[in-house]
Amino acid sequence: MGPLYPQELLNPEYNLLIGFLIGIGFGFLLEAAGFTNTRKLAGVFYGYDATVIKVFFTAAMTALIGLFILHNMGIIDVTLTFYPKTFWIPTLIGGAIMGLGFIIGGFCPGTSLSAAASGKIDAWVFISGVFIGILGFIFTYDFIWEGLRKAGKMGKIDIAQWIGIKEGLFIFLLTIITVISFIVFQKWQDSWTKKMDKSDLDDLGL
Amino acid sequence: MMKRREFLIISLLVLGSIVSIFLNDIKPLPKIMDAKSLLYEVNKQGRYISTDEVAKMIMENDPSLLLIDVRSPEEYNKFSIQGAINIPADKLLDKKNRDYLDQDVYTTVLYSNGSSAADEAWMMLASYEYKGNKVMKGGLNAWYRNILNPQKPKPEKLTAELEKQYLFRKGAQIFFTGIQVSGASSANAKPKAPSKPIVKRKKKEVTGGCG
Structure with missing residues (x-):
């Protein structure tokens, strides 16, 4: 039966609406x-x-x-x-950066948005940092990161396989x-x- | 200290994981077009290309032409159109052939003895959503009739158009058979097959991510 959207059993508008509702639940529970x-x-x-x-x-x-x-x-x-393809080298490095970000900033991307919504100033600063990082990555991708991004390619595979x-x-x-x-x-x-x-x-x- | 609720949740997870041991692995399904879309593709007439068009492309050394012989290797070795590569029907979906068959760099023309085998091959490729393939109408039988051994149209039916076509075919006959020199077929000397195009595949998967 499922998933509904890739099989076109659900139109894009409802898909977004369901995503929105799940998002509300997710944010609510993070805060709670x-x-x-x-x-x-x-x-x-x-x-x-x-x-x-x-x-x-x-x-x-x-x-x-x-x-x-x-x-x-x-x-x-x-x-x-x-189901994304696996590139183990950039994933390892990205994971290390994310872990460092957790302990330094005290947020993960999801909780930072929840915290920003509840008015925490440090969360707004954290989100600004996230956007600076994203934009910095985008504008330097072609000449710095492309090689790293594609390193350690393993294709679509899971650990059991x-x-x-x-x-x-x-x-x-x-x-x-x-x-x-x-x-x-x-x-x-x-x-x-x-x-x-x-x-x-x-x-x-x- | 572990709370009662936590213990319950963990127990459920362990139970679920024990059930999982006895379940089957997830096997990826090949992507096949549904029957309705395939019917639409089959009914589109654009898949045919005439022998004359193919001949013209070969004579003009059109670099975008890629002829594919879908008959068996024995038949292919006996006779094939020059520049054609052999991908027998049962090997069509082999991974290594995908770069030839699913691309939009070359005009891929499938041919067999008649039209049917090539048409079947085309349909199979279409159902896997391989793009850019065509079928040579009439196959090698038409190729022989039209190009290698064209008959002069009867005078009572002769029109300017038919005459032009006949003259082209006569020229093509000389090109392909070298009939003036010895009458021997030059088709056995196969030029090197064109190399595989480098294809950047479009992602067809659903995209998404996590927060």
């Missing part, structure tokens, strides 16, 4: 979960707050397992969804890794929060 608080995101790196890791890992695993099962039930065709194991087995292994990481991060968080004052903890919403 306290993700627009920079200290919450930076907490992952300092070890006093594991919420972000848990939420994003859970979201990714829910999507992964859900799509895989729905695909097998014939409800959604995953091959019709957007790359290692050569069954996709279901990979999902299972990844889930185990996720659960272990939850437990480890929780332990780390507990060891930190024991040493912290109550006022600090309240400030973090823990």
